[in-house]
Amino acid sequence: MTALLEVNNIDKFYGQFHAVKNVTFSLEEGEIGCLLGPSGCGKTTLLRTIAGFEDTAAGSIAIANQIVAGQKNVPPEKRNIGMVFQDYALFPHLTVGENIGFGIENLSVDEKNKRIEDLLKTVELDGEGGKYPHELSGGQQQRVALARALAPEPKLLLMDEPFSNLDVALRETLSTEIREILKSRSITALMVTHNQNEAFAMADKVGVLSCGSMQQWDTPHSIYHHPNNPVVAGFVGEGVFIDADITGDYTVKCALGELQSDIKLELESGARTKLLIRPEDVIHDDDSPYGAEIISKTFRGPNILYKLKLDNGEQVLSLVPSHHQHAVGQHIGIYQEVEDLVLFPADSSMNDGEHCPV
Structure with a gap:
């Protein structure tokens, strides 16, 4: 073309x-x-x-x-x-x-x-x-x-x-x-x-x-x-950064557990990074042994966007069908389903593009 x-x-x-x-x-x-x-x-x-x-x-x-x-x-x-x-x-x-x-x-x-x-x-x-x-x-x-x-x-x-x-x-x-x-x-x-x-x-x-x-x-x-x-x-979609450590050529470890990449990671084992977690990466499951505390919630009709606090204090978002109605302060079961590992340097922030120099 x-x-x-x-x-x-x-x-x-x-x-x-x-x-x-x-x-x-x-x-x-x-x-x-x-x-x-x-x-x-x-x-x-x-x-x-x-x-x-x-x-x-x-x-x-x-x-x-x-x-x-x-x-x-x-x-x-x-x-x-x-x-x-x-x-x-x-x-x-x-x-x-x-x-x-x-x-x-x-x-x-x-x-x-x-x-x-x-x-x-x-x-x-x-x-x-x-x-x-x-x-x-x-x-x-x-x-x-x-x-x-x-x-x-x-x-x-x-x-x-x-x-x-x-x-x-x-x-x-x-x-x-x-x-x-x-x-x-x-x-x-x-x-x-x-x-x-x-x-x-x-x-x-x-x-x-x-x-x-x-x-x-x-x-x-x-x-x-x-x-x-x-x-x-930070601008496209919704998500947060959480800390992650490179544990192998294809694996990282974070507060959501050990995650697997389909492609070889560029950083060496032991490197500290920031991992992008989208709301659809965190799945609500009452039977999961892993839990998180609801900090806030936003009702969106078919879905509720929950802000959750993990055991280590880090926060993630989870988009849950709205028939799963839970109260702020309640603990719910979750598991991760991160298919794309998006990693950035350890000092990265989603606010990097908010303040433009004149």
Whole structure:
């Protein structure tokens, strides 16, 4: 496959503030990527540099093998991109059909109408072309914004927090539906979000940003199960670090017992490390001889997230079906089911990415 988007060593400053720091990644044709991170990490700034709304201090950006930033700077309207904004940015005085057709004035009337009708069907708004934006729900308006961005048939689609104005249930539904639309049309897309559920639902590749730097660019599965560093481990999913000692080429010992790795560990026997434990790694079992004390609990409908104190005082999380209702202070039986040993240096902290230098 050919890289449709190539971002190489991009830097961006606002005065003395280094907003984007030497970021490199690429998207293959037909792939959907996502820039994921907390507010202020540089993800929207990076998206805006790709769109051409912001200049770059160093590095280059290429779209479909054409340099658009770096050796030369191509204006946004010449980059062959589509853009879906956070607030939809629909024209209130134009109908749905007129909004979709706004950027394709170069087509004949028949071609334009055919493309509008095709896109209305694609986003499941067939027959709604005569309505105005205020007559539609938020989810429908977002579909119109998507259709309008796709109308000029761009090489690359950029989406800036496209679901942030929608309720949680609609976000999950629409993210899945929009992924299916983009995949059906082989559209290459890059989205920005701070919501990891949206990122995992939408993207083939996820880039976790912190303090302007790309911490990891990988598949959602690898981002979650094989985080590169404590910053990624702390931001993606839920989990804690506990102390662990390397006891062999494939084994570590911790407060949850001796754990086995499928691959040879990089550290030598005797080394002290931090081990990432996810809530799904700690299984509740009333018959287990190993126990832990419930410190706190969070009810989540089908599940309860328990914070547990182990015998050595360390704490872990456990996600338990909610029909297992236990009180704070109670001891429950547990066992570990850690399939991926994620180990970091002994002085690691999940808070390493919280405080960014200005």
